[in-house]
Amino acid sequence: MNERGLVGHGIVPYLYLTPAILVLGVFFFGSFLWVIMYSLGTLNVFEQSFTFTGFDNYVQLFNDERFWMCLGNSFLYLLVTPALIAISLACALAIDAQIRGANTFRLLFFLPVVTPTIVAAIGWRILFNEQSGLLTTLAQPVVSVGDAARIMHAAFVSEEWGLLGGNAHPAVAGVMATLHVEPLSTPRWLTERPWTLISPMVVTLWKGFGFYMMIFLAGLLAVPRELREAAALDGAGRWTSFLHVTLPSIWPTMTLVTILSSISALKVFDEIFVTVRGVPVDHQTAVPFVYDAAFNQGSFGTACAAGVVLFVILLVFSIINLRLTRDRS
Amino acid sequence: MSAGRDTPGGRRPLHISAVIYCTALLLAALSIGPGLWLVLGAFQPVGAAAGNPLDQVVQDGAITHPSTWATTANFQQAWRDGDMGRPLLNSIIVTFARAGLNVILAALAAYPLARMRFRGRRIIFLAILATTMIPEQVIVVPMFRIALNLGLYDTLAGVVVPFSVSAFGVFMCRQAFMQVPKSVEEAAVIDGASSLRIWWSVMLPLITPTLATLALFSIIFAWSDLLWSLIILQSPSQYTLPVAINSLLGTFSTNPRVAYAASVLALVPIVVIFIATRRFFRPEMFGGATKG
Numbered sequence: 273m274n275e276r277g278l279v280g281h282g283i284v285p286y287l288y289l290t291p292a293i294l295v296l297g298v299f300f301f302g303s304f305l306w307v308i309m310y311s312l313g314t315l316n317v318f319e320q321s322f323t324f325t326g327f328d329n330y331v332q333l334f335n336d337e338r339f340w341m342c343l344g345n346s347f348l349y350l351l352v353t354p355a356l357i358a359i360s361l362a363c364a365l366a367i368d369a370q371i372r373g374a375n376t377f378r379l380l381f382f383l384p385v386v387t388p389t390i391v392a393a394i395g396w397r398i399l400f401n402e403q404s405g406l407l408t409t410l411a412q413p414v415v416s417v418g419d420a421a422r423i424m425h426a427a428f429v430s431e432e433w434g435l436l437g438g439n440a441h442p443a444v445a446g447v448m449a450t451l452h453v454e455p456l457s458t459p460r461w462l463t464e465r466p467w468t469l470i471s472p473m474v475v476t477l478w479k480g481f482g483f484y485m486m487i488f489l490a491g492l493l494a495v496p497r498e499l500r501e502a503a504a505l506d507g508a509g510r511w512t513s514f515l516h517v518t519l520p521s522i523w524p525t526m527t528l529v530t531i532l533s534s535i536s537a538l539k540v541f542d543e544i545f546v547t548v549r550g551v552p553v554d555h556q557t558a559v560p561f562v563y564d565a566a567f568n569q570g571s572f573g574t575a576c577a578a579g580v581v582l583f584v585i586l587l588v589f590s591i592i593n594l595r596l597t598r599d600r601s
Numbered sequence: 602m603s604a605g606r607d608t609p610g611g612r613r614p615l616h617i618s619a620v621i622y623c624t625a626l627l628l629a630a631l632s633i634g635p636g637l638w639l640v641l642g643a644f645q646p647v648g649a650a651a652g653n654p655l656d657q658v659v660q661d662g663a664i665t666h667p668s669t670w671a672t673t674a675n676f677q678q679a680w681r682d683g684d685m686g687r688p689l690l691n692s693i694i695v696t697f698a699r700a701g702l703n704v705i706l707a708a709l710a711a712y713p714l715a716r717m718r719f720r721g722r723r724i725i726f727l728a729i730l731a732t733t734m735i736p737e738q739v740i741v742v743p744m745f746r747i748a749l750n751l752g753l754y755d756t757l758a759g760v761v762v763p764f765s766v767s768a769f770g771v772f773m774c775r776q777a778f779m780q781v782p783k784s785v786e787e788a789a790v791i792d793g794a795s796s797l798r799i800w801w802s803v804m805l806p807l808i809t810p811t812l813a814t815l816a817l818f819s820i821i822f823a824w825s826d827l828l829w830s831l832i833i834l835q836s837p838s839q840y841t842l843p844v845a846i847n848s849l850l851g852t853f854s855t856n857p858r859v860a861y862a863a864s865v866l867a868l869v870p871i872v873v874i875f876i877a878t879r880r881f882f883r884p885e886m887f888g889g890a891t892k893g
Contacts, residue, residue: 279716279717279786279790279796279799280713280716280717280719280796284713284717284796285713285717285719285722286713286719288709288710288712288713288717288800289709289710289713289714289725291706291709291710291765291766292706292707292709292710292729292766292771293710293725293729295706295762295763295765295766296728296729296732296766296768298747299744299747299762299763300732300735300740301728301732301735302743302747303735303740303743303744303747304735304740304743306740306743306746306747307739307740307742307743310742310743315742315746317742317745317746317749318749359628362624363625363628366621366624366625371618371621371622371625372622373625376629377625377628377629379876379879379882380629380632380633381628381629381632382875382882383632383633383636383872383875384632385821386821386871386872386874386875387635387636387825387868387871387872388824388825388827388842388843388867388868388871389825389827389843390825390827390843390846390847390864390867391636391639391846391864391867391868392635392636394639394846394850394857394860394861394864395634395635395636395638395639395864396635397857398635398638398639398642398861399634399635399638406638478631478632478635482632483887486882486884486886486887487884487887489884489887490884490885490886490887490888491888492884493884493885493888494888535736539736539738541738541827541828542825542827542828545827545828545847546827546847546850549850559738559828562738562739562741562742563741563828563832566741566742566745567832572742575741575742576742576743579738579739579740579741579742580739582738582739583735583736583739583740586734586736586739587734590733590734
């Protein structure tokens with residue numbers, strides 16, 4: 273740190289900062305104040321009119337079942353985080369151990385990160401095509417197992433013409449009922465729950481693991497190799513040395529990746545908007561809800577109120593992140 | 602490629618190596634898969650069965666003649682009816698403007714924050730960092746209105762200006778400036794150079810790797826941006842590639858291959874840029890995030 277600046281006196285430092293302060297001040301801080309204001313009234317963006325209505329938007333929002341479903345879906349979307357950590361950490365460990373072709377793998381795993389999300393989502397839509405997509409074809413055998421269960425159910429337990437009729441032992445009937453999964457068609461990846469949430473999650477996972485792999489690799493670089501070699505000399509096995517040496521030293525990276533990926537999961541828009549194009553809004557998550565309320569329904573006040581709710585949730589995650597970061601340093 | 606360094610715990614048994622290797626190959630295939638499917642789909646003739654494009658390429662265990670599965674008709678239609686030339690140009694303009702401004706404005710703001718003493722330095726830096734806690738996704742409505750009032754609605758400038766600087770960029774540049782030894786600056790001050798001159802011809806050249814990384818990240822984000830561009834752009838003549846592709850999905854819903862062709866147009870440039878600049882995408886460059 274400089275004790276005294278060598279250069280720049282008087283207003284000079286502020287001149288350097290002016291453009292950045294203007295942009296961030298107007299578009300981020302300005303918008304932040306306005307979003308709270310707008311959430312308390314009715315806004316017509318194009319006629320520039322605003323009427324203050326108190327907490328009406330929030331009352332309306334909290335009575336809107338679709339909003340709760342979107343919020344619930346946003347929390348379900350957080351399930352990408354453990355999957356992302358598992359895959360990206362595994363990749364980072366493999367590349368860090370310098371498997372043959374490590375650099376090529378690192379390059380390939382990063383390709384999804386640079387792929388524009390809309391392009392990725394369209395590519396995945398081909399694989400998810402409900403008639404002939406590769407994933408639908410691959411799901412066929414799984415579905416056949418379900419079909420077999422249904423046939424067995426009909427043959428043994430069915431009231432009308434099952435062999436055991438209504439007299440099947442409760443245990444048998446129970447097992448059959450469990451196996452009796454409806455519907456027994458291939459998954460409707462792009463149109464039916466829960467796939468309408470799972471398919472975009474797959475895209476998010478695909479697009480993100482290479483990025484978090486890089487962060488894990490950076491974390492692994494910071495672990496002194498001697499430490500791990502010392503553990504090996506002590507006769508620690510691969511698994512023990514991972515558990516007791518590697519894992520504790522990349523724990524800060526782990527928390528960072530958890531928070532970063534959770535925050536971006538809560539902010540997801542593109543993957544849902546494109547992958548499951550056209551599904552009802554209550555199949556989607558919080559940000560698509562905000563977009564729909566504002567730019568399809570024209571209820572800007574509701575959109576702002578939903579935005580504020582989402583902001584509060586994100587803030588909790590950011591504060592946890594800050595706390596963890598501070599604890600480290 | 603090196604023969605593989607011995608891992609802790611001695612040499613890896615063969616079967617474990619095989620499992621790791623197969624998983625890595627599978628993930629590599631998955632990383633390329635959707636892009637490959639998209640490219641094959643974009644070249645498919647309109648009449649071809651939807652779904653697995655490889656079915657047409659490989660028949661009876663042999664690769665068939667390209668004319669049965671490849672046509673440039675979809676590209677021609679995307680270019681002609683979808684009018685993709687304009688969005689391509691718009692995307693290039695927006696992406697380079699955003700990357701250029703992000704580098705310049707962040708490097709400008711970071712210089713006094715790292716190297717000068719002035720009132721409010723700490724509070725300004727914290728305020729800039731605080732913007733990372735206000736994601737665009739929750740403030741799109743007021744952002745839209747501010748852009749509208751500033752006359753930025755339905756203009757390319759409207760896509761660029763709100764994202765012309767980021768807290769992340771300022772933070773990165775500040776870290777880089779702080780690494781530069783003070784003696785470098787002292788020499789320039791003794792020579793009587795102005796602060797702007799020192800910034801431009803002494804400091805900036807010393808942090809080029811950081812600036813390049815920042816530029817590349819900005820390029821990737823700007824090229825991919827959908828939400829804000831969707832909101833701020835209204836006339837097709839202003840569309841960027843992601844917005845144009847999104848609209849193609851609607852207008853050519855009966856022949857999605859036109860949208861695939863347009864997607865290939867959006868995919869190829871960024872992949873080329875990535876491969877050409879791959880040396881910047883080293884784990885070290887992602888280490889800054891962990892130092893938070």
